[in-house]
Amino acid sequence: MLNTIAQFMPFVGTVVLVGATLWAIFWLLIGRHSALGDELKFPRQLILLGLAIIGVLVTLLVLPVSENARNQLIGFMGILISGVLAFSSTTITSNLMAGVLLRITKPFRVGDFIRVGDNFGRVSERGLFDTEIQTETRDLIALPNTYFINNPVTTTRNSGTIISATLSLGYDVNHLEIKRHLTQAAQACDLEEPFVHILELGDFSITYRLSGFLGKSKHLISERSNLYGSILDTLHAGGIEIMSPSYMNQKKLRDETRVIPPARAVHPPEEEKTLAEDIAFDKAEKAEELERQKQMFLKEIEELESSLNKTTDESAIKKKKDAIETNRKRLKLLIETSRKTKADTE
The missing domain is CATH 1.10.287 (Helix Hairpins)
Structure with a gap:
């Protein structure tokens, strides 16, 4: 009887030690931080799960049984874990693993503008199995985490981004004059370091792209719209037509005629109380x-x-x-x- 008790003493001591260690680690990682949300608890729970598995293995190794029985117990544990993974849905498991990978690599954070596939919007929630983004129309789209692993993700940096506008103009206006007006349009929108590229020399028109650095990426959509409006105002004020070649060919005009909106006093718009981004x-x-x-x-x-x-x-x-x-x-x-x-x- 005493020999049996003596044989089980190391096992009992190991169980007590492992249990106390796991409880202490739980208290350090999660217990004393009861206010942590699911997003912050998740990596700590993974660490605790890994340590618990290690603790079970250590307990099995000191179990006072024969080597053959110990190997069988360890093998049974492996089969049990494999069975849980095998019987789980492949989609669920892959999305869970993808969610873990996204938390490790951190390609985006909550609130970031992202584009993945045909979807564009701001990240509103990150879950274990899917990620939710809010679109320009205020709709919520839940995309499985594997979708972000299998498709390129474009993230707009919070520190700022470059916005662009592309338009085609005729050969009858010197490209240096066009660049000057487009640069003025970007400066009117408070874009930093604007620059203009000639993208294509077409059969009937030249394609230009105006770009500038936007420091407030939260207002990306509104600032892009403001840039388009500034381009229209600046080019029209400079006497430059904006029209398609087909429209010019269909309408009979004299050489000195310019198709420009009637001149009118332009007053700076009052400061908008609500931006589109605030609603969307x-x-x-x-x-x-x-x-x-x-x-x-x-x-x-x-x-x-x-x-x-x-x-x-x-x-x-x-x-x-x-x-x-x-x-x-x-x-x-x-x-x-x-x-x-x-x-x-x-």
Whole structure:
């Protein structure tokens, strides 16, 4: 009897040690951060799952049984895991793995403008199996994560992007004059470092492309529209026609006739209170702001916890602990608000 108990003592000790270690790691990664959202908990849960599997294997290795029985148990565990993966839907498994890969490579974040395939919009939510984007028409499209792995993804950088406009003009106007007017149109829209390229010398017209750097990528759609309008105003004010060759061939005009809208006093438009992006990308905008605030609170908590270990003054320690607790409560409230907002919009 004593020999049997002695044989099981290492096994019991290992079980207790593994269990205590996993509980401590759980508390460090997730338990003390109860306000973390699903997006931030996911990588920590993966780490905990991997450690749990390792813990089970270690426990099996110290089990007081014969080598043959131990190998059978380990083999059974492998078969069990393989069976779970095999019986799971291939689509579900592949989307889950693609979601993990997207979180590792981070090709885009919540709030980014992206284009994948024929879909364009702002990322409003990232899930384990799919990613949701909000289009220019305010619609929500849920795309499986494998779609992002199998297709090129174009991400508009938050630090700014280049917007362009392409148009064709006749050979009767010098290309240097065209470049000058187009550059003025870009400068009127506050685009930085504008430049003009000649793309094609066609049979009846020259194709130009005007480009400029836009620092506020959040207003991408509105600024592109403003650029088109500025091109129209600038070219018409300079006496340059914008029309297709077929239209010119069909309409009989004298050589000195110019087809330009009637001159009128142009007043700068009043500042718009609502931009198109504010309506079209409302969910993506809220998601991006919530994510920014989450990261801000987490960074403050991390900095306070780091400085807490270097502080010896009791009053300073108490203030920092109170600040940490306050930030955790704010983070928890923020996540609850985020979930409530998501539920109301669905």
